[in-house]
Amino acid sequence: MADLSKTGETLLEVHDLVKHYPVTQGIVLKRTIGQVRAVDGVSFDLSSGETLGVVGESGCGKSTLAKVLMRLEPATAGQVLFEGEDILKLKGAALRRMRRKVQMVFQDPYTSLNPRMTVGDIIGEPFEIHSEVAPKKSRRKAVQDLLDVVGLNPEYINRYPHQFSGGQRQRIGIARSLALKPDLIICDEPVSALDVSIQAQVMNLLGDLKKEFGLSYIFIAHDLSVVRHLSDRVAVMYLGKLMEVGTDTEIYQQASHPYTQALLSAVPVPDPTARERKSVIRLEGDPPSPVNPPSGCRFRTRCWKAQDLCAAEVPELIERHGQRSERWRLLDVVGTDRCGHVARSAAATAAPARSASLSRSPVG
Numbered sequence: 001m002a003d004l005s006k007t008g009e010t011l012l013e014v015h016d017l018v019k020h021y022p023v024t025q026g027i028v029l030k031r032t033i034g035q036v037r038a039v040d041g042v043s044f045d046l047s048s049g050e051t052l053g054v055v056g057e058s059g060c061g062k063s064t065l066a067k068v069l070m071r072l073e074p075a076t077a078g079q080v081l082f083e084g085e086d087i088l089k090l091k092g093a094a095l096r097r098m099r100r101k102v103q104m105v106f107q108d109p110y111t112s113l114n115p116r117m118t119v120g121d122i123i124g125e126p127f128e129i130h131s132e133v134a135p136k137k138s139r140r141k142a143v144q145d146l147l148d149v150v151g152l153n154p155e156y157i158n159r160y161p162h163q164f165s166g167g168q169r170q171r172i173g174i175a176r177s178l179a180l181k182p183d184l185i186i187c188d189e190p191v192s193a194l195d196v197s198i199q200a201q202v203m204n205l206l207g208d209l210k211k212e213f214g215l216s217y218i219f220i221a222h223d224l225s226v227v228r229h230l231s232d233r234v235a236v237m238y239l240g241k242l243m244e245v246g247t248d249t250e251i252y253q254q255a256s257h258p259y260t261q262a263l264l265s266a267v268p269v270p271d272p273t274a275r276e277r278k279s280v281i282r283l284e285g286d287p288p289s290p291v292n293p294p295s296g297c298r299f300r301t302r303c304w305k306a307q308d309l310c311a312a313e314v315p316e317l318i319e320r321h322g323q324r325s326e327r328w329r330l331l332d333v334v335g336t337d338r339c340g341h342v343a344r345s346a347a348a349t350a351a352p353a354r355s356a357s358l359s360r361s362p363v364g
């Protein structure tokens, strides 16, 4: 697992990553008539020991991003440097080595585990390919240790997935992801299929494992409140692009992109007094199709601050000027030249421009 002495060093750099899926027509003679722009020029970086939350509505490209980073899908363009090496170009033994270091936890603990395999075989399966991590005679012990690490009874090694609850199954998925001692785990909505009470347990487990093994995470979720607990930084994604990236304070207290502000206003507030004071930005309608995204700013069809210019020109992204180094600032985007640097509090109290796509109302 991650070398704890390396915590803070850059582990992953993603530059202008693009993944388009062709849209075809015809059964025998297939013609490409368009492209689904699932990921369309995404850049960010991740330090060793850091957790980056990735948040956005359904269909914005989060899982596609994860699959391309895992090399489960080929990228259309871009560069993904893992420990300085472009993993999009790796083949053979070098690709296998990379696959050991980057693992994934999937959303649905009910379908991601093979029902015909015992838990021992599921968790130990990666050792078949990477036998150097656990030679055959020590495998049973290695699997039992992993069960113990994720809070499951090592005696359960011969049980089948249907004999476990959803939360326990997700623990099995996490144990399997840890088997090869990875540096980075990409968690694609690992708790969204679980009950709220179980979600907290799994999140706490992931937090503990991060500390214990110096892991880095990319943690994908729909909701800003889910990723907050675990994330050092959060990236907000919309229609294949990152809209804003920042630290906890930068995103949760000073969000400057209208889309981040809208997502934040949808986060439930437990305190009734605070809830009454909170104004809500309701994003209406679904995001546009990634086959034919809006011209200019992708968010403009749902943005209450949109101007004519937003349709005519792609806005320039503004670099975040915080405490971060020069290189980090290039990748931490605060918003655009039209709507960046607008403090959330100011945006929340200002009367919104009239817009068919947005309404505000107190939360009732």
Ligand SMILES: Nc1ncnc2c1ncn2[C@@H]1O[C@H](COP(=O)(O)OP(=O)(O)OP(=O)(O)O)[C@@H](O)[C@H]1O
Pocket: 021, 022, 036, 037, 038, 056, 057, 058, 059, 060, 061, 062, 063, 064, 065, 222, 290
């Ligand atoms: N194999 C594929 N072929 C064609 N289009 C695809 C494929 N996989 C995903 N897409 C499209 O790419 C876009 C992004 O999908 P993706 O699954 O990455 O979104 P997501 O943000 O993970 O959504 P959700 O939150 O619902 O999981 C969607 O429009 C989806 O329909």
Ligand code: SF4
Pocket: 257, 258, 259, 297, 298, 299, 300, 301, 303, 304, 305, 306, 307, 310, 315, 336, 338, 339, 340
């Ligand atoms: S660039 Fe224009 S449309 Fe896009 S988020 Fe900013 S104000 Fe809204």
Ligand SMILES: [Mg+2]
Pocket: 062, 063, 064, 188
């Ligand atoms: Mg998804």
